[in-house]
Amino acid sequence: MKTLHLTSLGCAKNLVDSELMLGALELSGWRAVADPAEAELLLVNTCGFIRPAVEEAVDEILRLAELKQADPAKKLVVTGCLVQRYGKDLQAELHEVDLFVGIDDQQRLPELISRLPEGKNGLILHQPSCALISSAMPRRLSTPFFRSWMKITEGCDNRCTYCMIPTIRGNLRSRPAADLVTEARALEQAGVKELCLIAQDLTAYGSDFSSSLAAMLRLLLKETSLPWMRLLYLYPASVTDELLELMAAQPRLVPYLDIPLQHVSSRVLQRMNRRYGRQELEQLICRIRRLIPGCALRTTMMVGFPGETEHDVEELLDCLQRWQLDHVGVFPYEDEEGAPAADFQPKVPDEVKQERFERVMALQAEISQTRLQRYVGSEVEVLVEGVSEETELLLEGRTRFQAPEIDGCVYINEGEASPGDIVKVRIAEAHIYDLVGGIIG
Ligand code: SF4
Incomplete structure (x- = not known):
C-alpha cells in the first residue's frame, strides 16, 4: 500500500x-x-x-x-x-x-x-470557494470513537472587519438537514455519544434555504438517539428564544453554549461590524439564564482592537465580573492583511494589548474557579475519555458543561469505567479549570 x-x-x-x-x-x-x-x-x-x-x-x-x-x-x-x-x-x-x-x-x-x-x-485553486461536504464522502475519524465533530455549514455571510474567513471559505452554504441526519446516524452507529455541531456561525444554518438551526435540531433529535449534542460557535444577535426553549426542553442538547461575543463595548462592536451592542448582550445573557438555568457559557473576547480605549476595557471587565461566564478565551487583536480593520486607526501598542490581555485572563481565572465551586458536592454526568494524561492513576472525563479539547476536565480518582462510558460522578474538589471526583455506584 x-x-x-x-x-x-x-x-x-x-x-x-x-x-x-x-x-x-x-x-x-x-x-x-x-x-x-x-x-x-x-x-x-x-x-x-x-x-x-x-x-x-x-x-x-x-x-x-x-x-x-x-x-x-x-x-x-x-x-x-x-x-x-x-x-x-x-x-x-x-x-x-x-x-x-x-x-x-x-x-x-x-x-x-x-x-x-x-x-x-x-x-x-478555485476562488471563491463554493464546495460543500456531504455524508456520502468517506471519512476516517481521528477523534476517539465516542465523540465527533459535524460541520453543518461552510463559509460565512457575516463581514466582521477583522476576519478573513469569508474571503477564504466563501459565502454561507448550509448542508441539507437530511444529509446531516444521515451523517449523525452513521456516527451514532459507529459508537459516537457526543456530537459537536460546528460551523463558522452555527445560527446562520438554513438561512440560505428558509430553514433554521432549531428546525434542523428538532429533526436530528427525532431521527437519532445520540445522548449528547453540543452547539459550538453561535452568533450573539441570532440566538433565538425558539432555540433556547428547545435546548431547555431537550436534555440531549447539552446545556452549554459557545457564543463568541468578541467585546462588550458598543463602540468597539460597531467598528468590528458585529450586529449588536452592549444592551443586546445584557439581554442575551438574561434570556439564556432565564430560559436555561445552569447553562454553561463559553465566549471569546478580543482585546486591543484599533481604537479600543481604557474605558472600553473597564466596561469589558465590569461585564465579565457581573455575567460570571464559565469559560472565556481571550485573544489580543492582530492586523490581518486584506481585512478592513488592518487600516483602522489608532492602533493599540503591543505592550498595552498584552497588559489588557493579562488583566482579562486574571479576572476570568478567579471567576472560573468560583463557577466550578458550585459543582462541589453535586452528582454530575461525565463522559469518560480514558486514562488521564497527567497520571495513570486517574481517569479523565468531561461533564456536559465542558467541551472537548478546549475546556477543563474532571479527574476521576475513584471507581472504574471505560472510554466512552457515561457515568455519575460526585464532585469533591474544584480547581481553576478542572474538577475532581469519584464515580458513584
Ligand atoms: S468572525 Fe466569525 S462571524 Fe465574523 S466573519 Fe469571521 S467567521 Fe464570520
Missing part, C-alpha cells in the same frame, strides 16, 4: 476536511502512518486564519520539506485555508512543494496525486 502522513493544523472544521481527505485517500489504496519519515506522501492541511497560524503552517511545510530533501522520492502536497488565501505567493516561494490544492479540490486528491508529474510545483 502507498503510505501517507497527514498533518492537520487549525480548528475542528479543518480537521473534518482532513478526515474526509483521509477517507478518500484510503479508498484509493493509501494508508496513513504516524512517522513522516516512513511516508511516500506528506500532506499538510493548513490554517491561514491569523498570522500565528500562517507562521505555524509555513514552519510545518519547511520541516517536511527537509524530509523530502533527504528523500526526493517523497511528494509534498499542501492544502487548506493557507492555500486558499495565499496560493500564488506560496507557489512562488515554496518550490519544495509538489502541489498546492485549494479547499474545493480536496476530494480530488487521489486523482491529482496519481498524476503528479516529477518536480512540478503546481497550484489547483
Whole structure:
C-alpha cells in the first residue's frame, strides 16, 4: 500500500476536511502512518486564519520539506485555508512543494496525486470557494470513537472587519438537514455519544434555504438517539428564544453554549461590524439564564482592537465580573492583511494589548474557579475519555458543561469505567479549570 502522513493544523472544521481527505485517500489504496519519515506522501492541511497560524503552517511545510530533501522520492502536497488565501505567493516561494490544492479540490486528491508529474510545483485553486461536504464522502475519524465533530455549514455571510474567513471559505452554504441526519446516524452507529455541531456561525444554518438551526435540531433529535449534542460557535444577535426553549426542553442538547461575543463595548462592536451592542448582550445573557438555568457559557473576547480605549476595557471587565461566564478565551487583536480593520486607526501598542490581555485572563481565572465551586458536592454526568494524561492513576472525563479539547476536565480518582462510558460522578474538589471526583455506584 502507498503510505501517507497527514498533518492537520487549525480548528475542528479543518480537521473534518482532513478526515474526509483521509477517507478518500484510503479508498484509493493509501494508508496513513504516524512517522513522516516512513511516508511516500506528506500532506499538510493548513490554517491561514491569523498570522500565528500562517507562521505555524509555513514552519510545518519547511520541516517536511527537509524530509523530502533527504528523500526526493517523497511528494509534498499542501492544502487548506493557507492555500486558499495565499496560493500564488506560496507557489512562488515554496518550490519544495509538489502541489498546492485549494479547499474545493480536496476530494480530488487521489486523482491529482496519481498524476503528479516529477518536480512540478503546481497550484489547483478555485476562488471563491463554493464546495460543500456531504455524508456520502468517506471519512476516517481521528477523534476517539465516542465523540465527533459535524460541520453543518461552510463559509460565512457575516463581514466582521477583522476576519478573513469569508474571503477564504466563501459565502454561507448550509448542508441539507437530511444529509446531516444521515451523517449523525452513521456516527451514532459507529459508537459516537457526543456530537459537536460546528460551523463558522452555527445560527446562520438554513438561512440560505428558509430553514433554521432549531428546525434542523428538532429533526436530528427525532431521527437519532445520540445522548449528547453540543452547539459550538453561535452568533450573539441570532440566538433565538425558539432555540433556547428547545435546548431547555431537550436534555440531549447539552446545556452549554459557545457564543463568541468578541467585546462588550458598543463602540468597539460597531467598528468590528458585529450586529449588536452592549444592551443586546445584557439581554442575551438574561434570556439564556432565564430560559436555561445552569447553562454553561463559553465566549471569546478580543482585546486591543484599533481604537479600543481604557474605558472600553473597564466596561469589558465590569461585564465579565457581573455575567460570571464559565469559560472565556481571550485573544489580543492582530492586523490581518486584506481585512478592513488592518487600516483602522489608532492602533493599540503591543505592550498595552498584552497588559489588557493579562488583566482579562486574571479576572476570568478567579471567576472560573468560583463557577466550578458550585459543582462541589453535586452528582454530575461525565463522559469518560480514558486514562488521564497527567497520571495513570486517574481517569479523565468531561461533564456536559465542558467541551472537548478546549475546556477543563474532571479527574476521576475513584471507581472504574471505560472510554466512552457515561457515568455519575460526585464532585469533591474544584480547581481553576478542572474538577475532581469519584464515580458513584
Ligand atoms: S462571524 Fe466569525 S467567521 Fe464570520 S466573519 Fe465574523 S468572525 Fe469571521
